[in-house]
Amino acid sequence: MIWVAVIGDWFNLIFKWILFGHRPYWWVQETMIYPNQSSPCLEQFPITCETGPGSPSGHAMGSSCVWYVMVTAALSYTVRWKDKLAVTLHRLTWSFLWSIFWIIQISVCISRVFIATHFPHQVILGVFAGILVAEAFEHTPAIQTASLRMYIKTNLFLFIFALGFYLSLKLLDIDLLWSVPKAKKWCANPDWINIDTTPFAGLVRNLGALFGLGLGINSEMFVTSCKGKNSCKLSFRILCIAASLATLQLYNFIKIPTHTEYLFYILSFCKSAAMPLTVVALVPYCVHSLMKTTEKKLN
Numbered sequence: 001m002i003w004v005a006v007i008g009d010w011f012n013l014i015f016k017w018i019l020f021g022h023r024p025y026w027w028v029q030e031t032m033i034y035p036n037q038s039s040p041c042l043e044q045f046p047i048t049c050e051t052g053p054g055s056p057s058g059h060a061m062g063s064s065c066v067w068y069v070m071v072t073a074a075l076s077y078t079v080r081w082k083d084k085l086a087v088t089l090h091r092l093t094w095s096f097l098w099s100i101f102w103i104i105q106i107s108v109c110i111s112r113v114f115i116a117t118h119f120p121h122q123v124i125l126g127v128f129a130g131i132l133v134a135e136a137f138e139h140t141p142a143i144q145t146a147s148l149r150m151y152i153k154t155n156l157f158l159f160i161f162a163l164g165f166y167l168s169l170k171l172l173d174i175d176l177l178w179s180v181p182k183a184k185k186w187c188a189n190p191d192w193i194n195i196d197t198t199p200f201a202g203l204v205r206n207l208g209a210l211f212g213l214g215l216g217i218n219s220e221m222f223v224t225s226c227k228g229k230n231s232c233k234l235s236f237r238i239l240c241i242a243a244s245l246a247t248l249q250l251y252n253f254i255k256i257p258t259h260t261e262y263l264f265y266i267l268s269f270c271k272s273a274a275m276p277l278t279v280v281a282l283v284p285y286c287v288h289s290l291m292k293t294t295e296k297k298l299n
């Protein structure tokens with residue numbers, strides 16, 4: 001799921017850079033199609049002022065690719081059921097899960113359009129692009145066994161390609177960060193401009209998440225805990241889920257200073273790397289050690 005989210009978001013950045021899509025909240029102010037200053041007044045909200053280009057929608061793309069992975073993964077269990085009742089149950093689950101999938105996607109799309117941050121075609125494009133990325137990964141089983149080297153190579157590729165693309169176009173006098181001044185100019189409240197939403201902030205977050213995942217999955221802590229004998233126990237899994245959710249909430253309290261841009265990027269990378277590392281390696285290892293100690297005491 002993290003692979004799909006990261007690569008999906010990276011493609012979203014590249015598509016945004018290629019498509020040069022405007023966002024409604026600034027477009028209505030600049031377009032010449034409304035005569036005599038009769039442009040409609042679009043209400044803005046604290047989350048309206050996204051600073052990147054608008055097409056395709058990153059939220060729609062992220063949501064559709066991640067949910068697509070979850071739904072297809074869940075359905076791959078029920079498809080193994082063979083008797084007649086099980087087939088009916090599979091069909092019911094199929095309809096239920098895909099209905100949920102589409103309700104979520106439509107809600108995300110409507111909300112992005114409602115807050116004036118996207119045009120309808122941008123969110124629709126986002127949903128289908130996300131499904132495409134997720135479907136491509138269904139046919140890439142190699143990610144399941146990727147080594148740390150592979151994670152680092154992928155990270156370097158994603159970073160060098162995006163930076164190279166940005167710099168090459170800059171040499172041609174095309175500024176891919178053209179949307180940031182527009183956002184700053186037309187956002188109703190300067191406090192709503194968030195550095196988190198700039199194209200490079202997203203890139204750094206994604207690189208951090210993939211690196212943290214690679215580090216976690218290839219660590220001794222992961223092998224000992226998630227590949228050990230406890231890993232199949234329901235109690236181990238439930239404890240891991242609960243502890244991970246609690247720890248992730250704590251990460252939300254860490255606010256990264258935004259006054260120095262480079263420091264922001266470095267800290268943002270570290271925070272994004274720490275999150276999957278915690279969930280994949282640290283938490284399971286702690287739970288595993290705790291269970292081992294308790295078992296010893298009971299014996």
Ligand SMILES: O=P(O)(O)OC[C@H]1O[C@@H](O)[C@H](O)[C@@H](O)[C@@H]1O
Nearest residue numbers: 009050057058059060196197202
């Ligand atoms: O394109 P949307 O739906 O406004 O989404 C923007 C978001 O898109 C994501 O892809 C980026 O990682 C975020 O940094 C950004 O805020």
